[in-house]
Amino acid sequence: MKYITIKDVAKQAGYSVGTVSRVINNKSVSKKTRDAVLKTMAELGYTPNAIAQSMRTNTTKAVALVVNDISNPLFSKIAKAAEDVLRLQGYFLLISNTNNNPDAECEIVETLRQRRIDGMIIAVTDESNERTQEILKNVNFPVVLLDRELPQEYDSVCDDHFQGMEQAVKYLMDLGHTNIMLISGSEKIRPGRQRIEGFRSAFKKKDIPVREEQISEGRYDSVYGYEQAYKALTSHNPPTAIIAGGNQIFTGVLRAIRSCKLAIPQNISVIACDDIDLTTLMSPPITVITRNLRDIGRVTGELLLRRIFEKSMDQTRKHILMPTELLVRESCQNPGS
Amino acid sequence: MKYITIKDVAKQAGYSVGTVSRVINNKSVSKKTRDAVLKTMAELGYTPNAIAQSMRTNTTKAVALVVNDISNPLFSKIAKAAEDVLRLQGYFLLISNTNNNPDAECEIVETLRQRRIDGMIIAVTDESNERTQEILKNVNFPVVLLDRELPQEYDSVCDDHFQGMEQAVKYLMDLGHTNIMLISGSEKIRPGRQRIEGFRSAFKKKDIPVREEQISEGRYDSVYGYEQAYKALTSHNPPTAIIAGGNQIFTGVLRAIRSCKLAIPQNISVIACDDIDLTTLMSPPITVITRNLRDIGRVTGELLLRRIFEKSMDQTRKHILMPTELLVRESCQNPGS
DNA sequence: CTGTTAGCGCCTTCAC
DNA sequence: GTGAAGGCGCTAACAG
Numbered sequence: 001m002k003y004i005t006i007k008d009v010a011k012q013a014g015y016s017v018g019t020v021s022r023v024i025n026n027k028s029v030s031k032k033t034r035d036a037v038l039k040t041m042a043e044l045g046y047t048p049n050a051i052a053q054s055m056r057t058n059t060t061k062a063v064a065l066v067v068n069d070i071s072n073p074l075f076s077k078i079a080k081a082a083e084d085v086l087r088l089q090g091y092f093l094l095i096s097n098t099n100n101n102p103d104a105e106c107e108i109v110e111t112l113r114q115r116r117i118d119g120m121i122i123a124v125t126d127e128s129n130e131r132t133q134e135i136l137k138n139v140n141f142p143v144v145l146l147d148r149e150l151p152q153e154y155d156s157v158c159d160d161h162f163q164g165m166e167q168a169v170k171y172l173m174d175l176g177h178t179n180i181m182l183i184s185g186s187e188k189i190r191p192g193r194q195r196i197e198g199f200r201s202a203f204k205k206k207d208i209p210v211r212e213e214q215i216s217e218g219r220y221d222s223v224y225g226y227e228q229a230y231k232a233l234t235s236h237n238p239p240t241a242i243i244a245g246g247n248q249i250f251t252g253v254l255r256a257i258r259s260c261k262l263a264i265p266q267n268i269s270v271i272a273c274d275d276i277d278l279t280t281l282m283s284p285p286i287t288v289i290t291r292n293l294r295d296i297g298r299v300t301g302e303l304l305l306r307r308i309f310e311k312s313m314d315q316t317r318k319h320i321l322m323p324t325e326l327l328v329r330e331s332c333q334n335p336g337s
Numbered sequence: 338m339k340y341i342t343i344k345d346v347a348k349q350a351g352y353s354v355g356t357v358s359r360v361i362n363n364k365s366v367s368k369k370t371r372d373a374v375l376k377t378m379a380e381l382g383y384t385p386n387a388i389a390q391s392m393r394t395n396t397t398k399a400v401a402l403v404v405n406d407i408s409n410p411l412f413s414k415i416a417k418a419a420e421d422v423l424r425l426q427g428y429f430l431l432i433s434n435t436n437n438n439p440d441a442e443c444e445i446v447e448t449l450r451q452r453r454i455d456g457m458i459i460a461v462t463d464e465s466n467e468r469t470q471e472i473l474k475n476v477n478f479p480v481v482l483l484d485r486e487l488p489q490e491y492d493s494v495c496d497d498h499f500q501g502m503e504q505a506v507k508y509l510m511d512l513g514h515t516n517i518m519l520i521s522g523s524e525k526i527r528p529g530r531q532r533i534e535g536f537r538s539a540f541k542k543k544d545i546p547v548r549e550e551q552i553s554e555g556r557y558d559s560v561y562g563y564e565q566a567y568k569a570l571t572s573h574n575p576p577t578a579i580i581a582g583g584n585q586i587f588t589g590v591l592r593a594i595r596s597c598k599l600a601i602p603q604n605i606s607v608i609a610c611d612d613i614d615l616t617t618l619m620s621p622p623i624t625v626i627t628r629n630l631r632d633i634g635r636v637t638g639e640l641l642l643r644r645i646f647e648k649s650m651d652q653t654r655k656h657i658l659m660p661t662e663l664l665v666r667e668s669c670q671n672p673g674s
Numbered sequence: 675c676t677g678t679t680a681g682c683g684c685c686t687t688c689a690c
Numbered sequence: 691g692t693g694a695a696g697g698c699g700c701t702a703a704c705a706g
Contacts (some may be wrong), residue, residue, distance in 0.1 A: 003453075003477060005683055016693045021685055030691060045475060050451040051397065052683035054388045055698055062452075070432070071413035074501075079407060080434060095407070095432045097417060110431060114387040118398060140340060254618050278615050281591050327397060342699055353677045358701055367675060389699035392682055 004046040024048055039288035054116065062092045064112050066105065066122040067146075070097040073276055074247065074293060075123075077148070081297025082324065089305055091118070095148075100220075102129045108134050117141060119304045124148050124190045132164060142307035144300055149190050153317045155307060157300040163193050164289040164324030165198030166205075168243060168271050171326060172289075173206060176334045177241045177269060183211075183228045183253060184245035186233040190219065195245050195273065210252035214239070225252025231261045233268070240335035241269035247276045254282075269332035291324045341383040350377040361385050383588060391453065397431045400456040400641060401449050403442065404483075409554045409586065409615055412460075415483070418634025419458065425640055428455070439466045444473050454478060456641045461485050462526050479644035481637055487525050490654045492644060494637040498528050498610075501626040501661030502535030504645060505580060505608050507542075508624075513671045514606060515545060520565045520590060522557035522580035529554065531608065532582050551576070562589025570597045570605070577672035578606035584613045587623075591615075605668035618624040621667035628661045 006024075010017045014035055019027045022029045022112065023037045040046075047103050053164060054060045063086060067075045083093040088176070098105040109132070112120060123146040125133050137138075143157035169185035172180050182199045185192045196215060213235070214227045225244060233238055233256060242257075250272040258274060262268045264284060272279050272288045277284040299320055343361075347354045350373055359366045360374045377383075391397045394501060404412045410591075420430040431454065436443040439462050446469070449457060457476070460483040461469050470489060472481060482493035502519075509517050519536045522529045533552060538548045550572070553565045562581060567575055570593060581587035586611040597603045603619060609616050609625045616623040636657055 004681095007683080017684080018686080018694075019692060022692085025685075028691070033691080047447070047451050049453060049683055050448075051391045051453050052698095053685080055392050055682090055700095056684045056686085057699080060388065065690095070416060071410050073408050073410065076408035076413065080436070083434065092452070097420065099417075111387075114384045114390050115429070116386060203513060251614050251618055258618075258620065275589050276614075280619060281588055281615060282618075283595065327365070340699095344699080355678070355698080355702085356676055359676085363675070370675080386699055389682095390701080392684095392698090393702085395682075552704045563702080 003049065004044045006046075006048070008042060009037065009041055009046050013037050021049050027043060028226070044295060053137060058116075060116050060119055062094055062115075062117045063118050063119040063308075063315045064094040064096055064106060065146075066096045066098060066112075066120060066124075068098045068100045068105075068123060068125045070095060072247070074274055077293040078297035078300070079200055080293040083297075084303035085298050085301035086305065091305070098125050100125050102126050102132060105129075105133050106131050109139065113139050118142070119308045121300055121304055122145050122148075122191070125151070126186075128188055129192065142304060144304045144307070146192055146296075146300060155303055155318045157303060157320045157322065159291050159296065159322045160191060160324050161194035161289075162198040162201070164273075164291070164326060165195045165243070166202045167326045168287075168289050169199055169202035170205075171328065172241045172243075172269060172271070173202070174315070175241075175269070175332055176336060178208060179214075179237070179239045179335075180241045180243065181229075181232050181239035182243045182245060183225055183249050184215065184217045185224075185249065187217050191273075192220075192245065213237075220246045221250055222248045222252035222255070225249035227252070229253040229256035230259060233257070233262065239268075241271070241332065243271045243273070245273050247272065247274045247278075249273075250276075250286075251278065254278075264331050265333040269335070271326075271332065273329065279329075282331075286331040287329045288327050289324055290327050291322060296322050340360060340386065341381045343383075343385070346374065346378055346381060346383050349381060349638035354367050365442045378529050395453075396455055397453050398427055399431055399452075399454045399457070399644075400430040401433055401454050402483075403433045403435060403445060403449075403457060403459040403461075404628035405435045405437045405442075405460060405462045407432060409584070411611055413643045414630040415634035415637070418631040419638035420634075420650065422635050422642065428596050428642070435462055437462050439463050439469060443468050444467075446476065454644045456480070458483050458637055458641055459485075461487070461526070463523075464527065465525055467497060476582060479641060481644070481665070483633075484527055491531070492640055493660065494526060494640060494657045496628050496633065496659045497661050498531035498626075499535040499538070501610075501628070501663060502532045502580070503539045503542075505624075505626050506536055508665065509578045509580075509606060509608070509669060512606070512669055513673060516574070516576045516672075517551065517578045517580065518566075518569050518576035519552050519580045519582060520562055520586050522561075522586060523551065524554050528610075529557075536580070548573075557583045557585055559585045559589035560642045562586035563593045563636045564589070564591040566593035567596060570594070570599065576605075578608070578669065580608045582608070582610050584611045584615075585611065586610075587613075588615065591619075601668050602670040606672070608663075608669065612664065616666075619668075623668040624666045625664050626661055627664050628659060633659050 010020045023034045086093050096108050119142045121144045143154050144153045147158050187193045210289045220222045275288045275290040347357045360371045423430050433445045456479045458481045480491050482491045484495050524530045555561045581590045612625045612627040
């Protein structure tokens with residue numbers, strides 16, 4: 001089973017390969033010729049070989065989205081939205097999964113480079129990893145950072161976790177909470193840092209000191225959420241409210257609360273970061289700090305496309321900040337009651 | 338910013354391109370030469386152009402996984418597992434999303450064909466769609482169907498939804514239920530068909546007739562789950578147990594149960610298909626018909642790899658059936674109590 | 675073990 | 691508007 005080539009079409013149609021190429025690429029050919037060529041292409045079931053086209057034109061019409069966890073619904077929603085705008089311009093979106101492994105990440109970026117993609121959206125696993133930075137420096141295509149900051153400047157689309165967290169803490173304080181705990185993912189990536197800063201800022205504004213135990217900073221997974229929440233809830237001074245700094249952390253927090261046989265919000269108030277099925281389907285539904293993932297994906301895709309089109313790489317970098325929002329539901333109440 | 342080519346390396350190292358090519362591909366070269374070439378490659382920051390390699394070798398070392406909903410955690414888990422075995426053999430996994438749209442699906446398969454991937458794993462959106470079948474017939478690489486059946490034979494990895502469903506119904510019957518409802522996704526794809534058949538079979542074995550209203554067959558989404566569950570629960574003869582034929586359907590069922598202010602399992606018993614975060618985090622945790630997604634992904638990837646390696650396409654097709662299992666938790670009880 | 679060279683399928687300049 | 695030909699970067703066959 002062999003593929004039909006442009007030569008086969010040319011011969012069959014009685015034209016030269018150049019002419020066939022011109023109809024493929026919508027260059028100027030007479031209507032009569034075009035129709036004839038199109039007809040033989042259909043007859044032969046010919047489709048141009050994208051590899052050969054890439055080789056010749058030095059573009060692959062493919063861009064990559066590199067994330068650390070593809071099973072996180074957050075990313076799949078962003079990916080969907082980005083893909084929509086990309087596909088409209090004829091670009092193919094490759095989704096790659098680093099599994100939170102910096103080495104795997106480096107390998108993937110390297111592979112992508114070899115495969116000559118036209119651009120990349122990446123949420124690096126660890127902003128401080130030097131090897132990642134080094135490899136990123138060597139790529140020859142535009143890069144857009146997704147909610148990340150790197151010493152070397154890149155275009156980026158970030159979310160305002162700072163203001164979302166500040167608002168959440170203020171909301172809890174207004175409800176009467178002061179013993180609030182934040183279980184955050186690592187500070188090694190921007191979201192964790194921003195959330196912790198927002199948390200501190202809210203306390204500072206009220207002139208209330210933050211105790212060491214109120215912030216735990218670690219991993220973005222369920223086990224970590226469980227461990228930290230359980231430890232805090234069974235301590236001699238348990239928090240009256242917990243903010244889970246990520247959706248995986250949140251599921252762990254939930255398990256811990258169940259283990260301790262506590263009721264939400266009667267015994268413990270809870271706020272989650274990012275809205276998932278679970279937050280709305282719980283009884284009671286959970287108050288969340290949320291963001292518009294579709295918008296984020298769309299804007300990110302658009303920014304990358306713009307960079308690909310302009311191709312003069314030496315422009316100043318563009319940074320877009322997307323809003324976050326506190327969605328009040330029924331998981332928080334006055335700690336005294 | 339230009340890419341370094343094999344010529345640059347050859348010139349710089351003082352060898353021919355053939356020799357450089359040989360060290361790239363680990364062919365026989367003297368150790369001295371290899372070291373020298375490797376050194377200059379590193380110095381120049383050279384990486385082979387995968388496009389050119391593909392052009393020459395007629396292989397892309399890329400395979401695709403085409404699914405209808407990338408945000409479904411089911412697929413991302415399968416994808417992860419498949420990717421692991423594929424990557425080990427040097428293959429790159431492209432994940433594509435059809436969004437349950439048969440036209441988009443056709444377009445994607447067409448694009449993949451143009452891009453000359455080496456193989457494809459696909460869960461088609463609609464098994465009866467003729468255009469899909471036609472396009473699939475024309476691809477020049479091995480195809481493995483993921484939990485789907487097509488008139489034209491392909492290799493496939495399917496799950497035994499029939500036996501899982503039968504077992505679930507039997508379990509409910511043993512508990513004393515007879516007015517059991519199945520809210521299923523479309524029969525147009527294998528899982529829906531299998532589940533409905535399993536449901537009927539369980540009733541047949543007990544010689545109990547199945548009433549029309551006990552099975553609703555429609556879409557795999559949350560809204561459908563809600564509508565059907567709500568309608569049934571507010572009817573004059575509400576079911577004592579509901580089986581949700583999919584994880585999205587399940588979330589809808591949950592909403593309906595909440596709307597009706599029913600308690601699980603006191604007022605209504607519930608079984609879900611496929612285990613997700615939600616099923617274990619609910620109180621009470623939900624009994625599910627589950628399957629090992631890691632195994633499925635691994636086996637699927639392995640089957641595809643085997644087909645790619647053997648390259649003689651005219652073998653008889655291989656069909657692998659993966660087991661399902663009823664995981665009893667606390668969401669079902671005797672309907673009388 | 676190593677150098678030389680043809681050609682993969684396509685696009686693009688240069689003639690006509 | 692159309693044909694002829696070179697070459698993108700690489701591999702593989704053939705010589706040496």
